[in-house]
Amino acid sequence: xxxxxxxxxxxxxxxxxxxxxxxxxxxxxxxxxxxxxxxxxxxxxxxxxxxxxxxxxxxxxxxxxxxxxxxxxxxxxxxxxxxxxxxxxxxxxxxxxxxxxxxxxxxxxxxxxxxxxxxxxxxxxxxxxxxxxxxxxxxxxxxx
Amino acid sequence: xxxxxxxxxxxxxxxxxxxxxxxxxxxxxxxxxxxxxxxxxxxxxxxxxxxxxxxxxxxxxxxxxxxxxxxxxxxxxxxxxxxxxxxxxxxxxxxxxxxxxxxxxxxxxxxxxxxxxxxxxxxxxxxxxxxxxxxxxxxxxxxx
DNA sequence: ATTGTTGCAAACTATTTGCAAGGCG
DNA sequence: CGCCTTGCAAATAGTTTGCAACAAT
Numbered sequence: 001x002x003x004x005x006x007x008x009x010x011x012x013x014x015x016x017x018x019x020x021x022x023x024x025x026x027x028x029x030x031x032x033x034x035x036x037x038x039x040x041x042x043x044x045x046x047x048x049x050x051x052x053x054x055x056x057x058x059x060x061x062x063x064x065x066x067x068x069x070x071x072x073x074x075x076x077x078x079x080x081x082x083x084x085x086x087x088x089x090x091x092x093x094x095x096x097x098x099x100x101x102x103x104x105x106x107x108x109x110x111x112x113x114x115x116x117x118x119x120x121x122x123x124x125x126x127x128x129x130x131x132x133x134x135x136x137x138x139x140x141x142x143x144x
Numbered sequence: 145x146x147x148x149x150x151x152x153x154x155x156x157x158x159x160x161x162x163x164x165x166x167x168x169x170x171x172x173x174x175x176x177x178x179x180x181x182x183x184x185x186x187x188x189x190x191x192x193x194x195x196x197x198x199x200x201x202x203x204x205x206x207x208x209x210x211x212x213x214x215x216x217x218x219x220x221x222x223x224x225x226x227x228x229x230x231x232x233x234x235x236x237x238x239x240x241x242x243x244x245x246x247x248x249x250x251x252x253x254x255x256x257x258x259x260x261x262x263x264x265x266x267x268x269x270x271x272x273x274x275x276x277x278x279x280x281x282x283x284x285x286x287x288x
Numbered sequence: 289a290t291t292g293t294t295g296c297a298a299a300c301t302a303t304t305t306g307c308a309a310g311g312c313g
Numbered sequence: 314c315g316c317c318t319t320g321c322a323a324a325t326a327g328t329t330t331g332c333a334a335c336a337a338t
Contacts, residue, residue: 157292158292158293159291159292159293161292161293161294163293163294164293193294193295194294194295195294195295195296196295197294197295197296197297198293198294198295201293201294220303
């Protein structure tokens with residue numbers, strides 16, 4: 001699933017920097033859907049000069065190149081996903097982890113939404129909310 | 145669909161104030177899914193002392209009483225909806241309006257999501273993105 | 289009279305931006 | 314070497330909070 005980001009950057013007139021490679025690699029290597037701060041904290045030890053501003057600037061470029069999608073699960077910060085396919089996500093209301101949900105078979109449903117609203121559809125996001133298996137085990141209360 | 149908010153507030157130990165009635169009435173009377181600022185601007189003429197802080201505080205109470213749901217369509221502010229049913233929403237990428245989508249028939253799909261993730265499901269949000277009929281007519285460019 | 293509420297202003301936080309120093313090509 | 318990028322710090326914007334005056338019960 002990981003793309004050749006070096007070529008992608010060059011072809012689009014962006015310079016290849018260690019920070020950009022590190023941020024994309026971190027995103028492509030995880031299914032945790034990290035926030036900007038989570039990425040920053042993970043990369044900080046190996047890239048001591050890494051700044052949060054660079055994380056945000058890089059993510060914006062990656063989004064332009066369609067190498068990353070931005071998730072909005074209803075928290076106070078965004079999550080980022082190097083899997084740009086249109087799959088649903090689910091967030092645990094107790095520990096806030098964000099997981100993937102297997103892609104849904106749309107069939108004629110998508111068509112129906114376009115017809116009933118008159119919109120020219122360009123995309124969608126599906127979010128589920130619940131309590132993850134681990135939090136169920138420790139009888140977590142349903143926060144948030 | 146509008147509930148007896150006066151009784152709801154009293155029964156839950158909240159006082160009934162003109163501001164609270166006005167905010168809920170405004171939400172119950174529209175399908176525009178207003179943001180806090182939109183509500184504030186609409187109510188300001190009739191309630192000159194209305195403050196944004198009161199809008200936020202009131203919405204939090206209404207959410208606790210399940211009289212309002214909070215939408216996160218990916219803009220930089222939240223939208224609010226007095227229709228607390230679990231129906232999908234769609235936002236125009238050109239003019240940012242947010243519309244309802246007819247509720248979807250889930251059938252066994254919801255069950256499938258619970259089974260495949262192991263989550264104890266509590267809710268979901270579906271967001272669609274596209275260009276609304278009005279913006280299509282004026283050949284709007286697809287912003288955002 | 290008591291207790292909760294309002295509304296101003298200040299605080300907070302995620303994100304964005306300006307700009308001088310530094311790195312890529 | 315020229316231009317883009319970095320990273321610090323400051324700015325921004327939505328939302329939250331502290332608190333004294335005020336209103337609901």
